[in-house]
Amino acid sequence: MLITCPYCGPRDVSEFTYQGEAGRTRPDPASTDRAAWDGYVYDRLNPAGEHSEYWQHSGGCRAHLLVKRNTLTHEIASVAFAREDQRIHSAGRRGKGARP
Amino acid sequence: MRKAMAENSLWRRRAAYRLAHRSKRNVPMAEYSALSLLRNALSGNRDWTPAWRKPDPKPAYDVIIVGGGGHGLATAYYLAKEHGITNVAVIEKGYLGSGNVGRNTTIVRSNYLLPDSIRFYEHSLKLWENLSHDLNYNVMFSQRGMLNLAHTPGQADDFIRRGNAMRHERVDAEWLTPAEIARQVPGLAIGGTARFPVVGGLLQPRGGTARHDAVAWGYARGADRRGVDIIENCEVTGFLRDGDRITGVKTTRGEIRAGKVGVAVAGSTGQVMKLAGVDRLPIESHVLQAFVSESLKPFIHTVVTFGAGHLYISQSDKGGLVFGGDIDGYNTYAQRGNLPVVEEVMSEMVALFPGLARVRLLRSWGGIMDMSMDGSPIITTGPLPGMYLNCGWCYGGFKATPASGWSFAWTIARDEPHRINAAYTLERFHRGAVIDEKGQGATPRLH
Numbered sequence: 164m165l166i167t168c169p170y171c172g173p174r175d176v177s178e179f180t181y182q183g184e185a186g187r188t189r190p191d192p193a194s195t196d197r198a199a200w201d202g203y204v205y206d207r208l209n210p211a212g213e214h215s216e217y218w219q220h221s222g223g224c225r226a227h228l229l230v231k232r233n234t235l236t237h238e239i240a241s242v243a244f245a246r247e248d249q250r251i252h253s254a255g256r257r258g259k260g261a262r263p
Numbered sequence: 264m265r266k267a268m269a270e271n272s273l274w275r276r277r278a279a280y281r282l283a284h285r286s287k288r289n290v291p292m293a294e295y296s297a298l299s300l301l302r303n304a305l306s307g308n309r310d311w312t313p314a315w316r317k318p319d320p321k322p323a324y325d326v327i328i329v330g331g332g333g334h335g336l337a338t339a340y341y342l343a344k345e346h347g348i349t350n351v352a353v354i355e356k357g358y359l360g361s362g363n364v365g366r367n368t369t370i371v372r373s374n375y376l377l378p379d380s381i382r383f384y385e386h387s388l389k390l391w392e393n394l395s396h397d398l399n400y401n402v403m404f405s406q407r408g409m410l411n412l413a414h415t416p417g418q419a420d421d422f423i424r425r426g427n428a429m430r431h432e433r434v435d436a437e438w439l440t441p442a443e444i445a446r447q448v449p450g451l452a453i454g455g456t457a458r459f460p461v462v463g464g465l466l467q468p469r470g471g472t473a474r475h476d477a478v479a480w481g482y483a484r485g486a487d488r489r490g491v492d493i494i495e496n497c498e499v500t501g502f503l504r505d506g507d508r509i510t511g512v513k514t515t516r517g518e519i520r521a522g523k524v525g526v527a528v529a530g531s532t533g534q535v536m537k538l539a540g541v542d543r544l545p546i547e548s549h550v551l552q553a554f555v556s557e558s559l560k561p562f563i564h565t566v567v568t569f570g571a572g573h574l575y576i577s578q579s580d581k582g583g584l585v586f587g588g589d590i591d592g593y594n595t596y597a598q599r600g601n602l603p604v605v606e607e608v609m610s611e612m613v614a615l616f617p618g619l620a621r622v623r624l625l626r627s628w629g630g631i632m633d634m635s636m637d638g639s640p641i642i643t644t645g646p647l648p649g650m651y652l653n654c655g656w657c658y659g660g661f662k663a664t665p666a667s668g669w670s671f672a673w674t675i676a677r678d679e680p681h682r683i684n685a686a687y688t689l690e691r692f693h694r695g696a697v698i699d700e701k702g703q704g705a706t707p708r709l710h
Contacts, residue, residue: 164601177603181593181708183547197693204705205636205692206543209533211596234548234595 167242170224178222184208185215185229185248211235217245295399314480315359315487320494320519324352326675327512327521329499329535330528331355333364333475334653334660336482336493337668338527338675340398343489345669346676351491352521353483354514356498360479363529366598366630367661368553368575368587370566372409372470373434376425379686379698380639381432386683387666388434388469394665400481402473403580408565409470410439410448412615414459418570422465429467439464450562450618458614459571472566472577472585478664502539509539509649525675527653527667529660530596530631541646544654545636545692547707549590550629551658552600554608557623558582567615574611583625586612590632590658592708599629632658637697638710642671642684651675652689657710 164176184207190199208214214234219227227245232238294312303310326342328335331353342348355361371391373384395401413419426436444464445453453461483493494516503511503518511520528535530548563578576586588608591600605627613620635641635655640663642653653671656663670684680687691697703709 175603176593176601183706183708184594201693202543205545207545207547208543209547209594210537211534211548214594216594232593235597237595237597237601 164237164239166218166220166228166230166239168220168223168226168228169242169244170226171220174220174223178220179218179228180221182217182219182227185217185245213240295401314484315493318492318494320352320354320497320514320516321492322518323511323520324492325350325521326523326525327351327519328353328525328527329512330362330526330531331359331479331483331493331495332362332527332529333478333482333664334529334656334667334671335525335527336479336486337664338525338653338671339486339491339493339668340482340489341669341672342676343486343491345672348672348676349490351486352519353486353491353493354497354499354512354519355493355495358495359483359493360476363630363632363660364479364664365476366553366628367475367658368577368585369472369475369579369661370409370470370575370577371404371473371662372467372566373662374409374411374425374429374436374465374467374470376428376700377698378428378432380700381429381434383666383670383683383687384662385432385434386669387663390665390669391473391662392469394473394478394481398481398485400477400484402477402481404471404473405580406469406471407577408447409467409568410444410565411465411568412444412451412461412570413463413465414461414571416462419463422463422570426465435467435469437466437468439466447565448563448567450616451567452615452617459569466565470566472579473661475661478661482664482668499535499538507648509647523649523651523675525651525653525671527671529633529654529656532633532652532654534596536652539647539650545641545689545705546655547594547634548596549592549632549634549708550595550597550600551587551590551632552604552608552627552629553585553587554605554627555579555625556584556586556619557625559584559622569611569615571614572607572611574608574615576612576615584612584619584622590634590708596631597629598631632656634658634707634710636692636705636707637699638701638703638707639698640667640687641689642667642674642687643680643689644674644678646689655687657707 165173167173229243229245229248231240339351339353373388375381413422429436497514497516499512501513509524559582566577568575573589633654634657641655670681673681
């Protein structure tokens, strides 16, 4: 499996560290909604087909990447910088307007 | 005198119990014996009957088990044998043995740390010890010992702690010195020039291996002879519902109704549960690769694991080395992995047994693992009414096959867990009562 890093170009999967499902939104740290926390920590979509996931190019430029990959074929549809993914910002940060 | 009477009455109670349970427990099973081998040999082996029927699905059953792997077949077998529930169908999308029951490295052990794990897997090991006899089917269970090598003093302390935890629960565990290991495992790089010198090892003498296909076939035959329908090449495409309640399955061979539906589909749990409208579970599907070398003269007499990386290796009766390592570490439903893990596993094997550097690999394959968020399984009622779920085996499901089927059958038959699987609920994640052997947290690729 090759992942095309936006900085470094196509590199072997062994240079990357898998960081799991993308788009899980952390509840506001002040939140006491147990179901929301449980869902955030433990529950996964685990789809058979297209999967949005984070990888870090830990053996290269160290950028965090948002990868769209098919879990049935290992085919990669797109790779982007994770910082461009709006979903990574937690509800807390978004609520306080610290980052857009 | 009083003692003799007491013994007498106990004896009579036992005899009465045996008589009452005879019809259920002593189904004529001895199809395979020295005599039947001889008889069939003399008639040119033309008179053997198929080990299980190929029935068409009936319109309805008391219980449907989705998934004809080891766990599903064992569940059907114990439903019939222990609970007298024989109007059961096992629905399998491929052929029996096509999934993980035929893709594992065949290791059986109960060398865990946490009490819930030790009790469950020890129950399994005890079932293994009588399984060939119970099934009248040789599963080639070989208690050749399970040896975990420690390569640092810290790791040795950790293993000794685990050994003590096992002995607390009356499970066998022994600590071996490097000299003892050298005698038991020739060819192992132990000291001197070893890349990772061995400081000791935790041995579970009762651990070992079994013939994995035979486990599927034996359970299939045992269930079939008790009236269970095993329906192969029949894929579940949806669930029948009455409100929230699951009342059956839609399949490629038509709709089948059932009072209870058990799901035991391992790596396909995510796909199957989505058909029931359960979108999120504490499960990720990952691929694990396994390998077999060309046949060699017997030289590894136990199962050996490498502590400085992650490798487990044994030698089959055919002489091939059977081994594997870590999962690839990313979500996948493809039954194949990538080359970096192949290279890593090979390098670990050569670090452990330098003499194997030029041995050729015969084949490799992948299986899909249902990795749970704490590394422990789920055997529970629910999550929907009329449904029962068995999953989260990570990559340790093979050794659990008998106890998984036994306790899942109990849970389905009685609508409540047995005490050996009472901790393996879904809601343990929501109560914070996780059973995390390694303390890795909710990161499945590390379990």
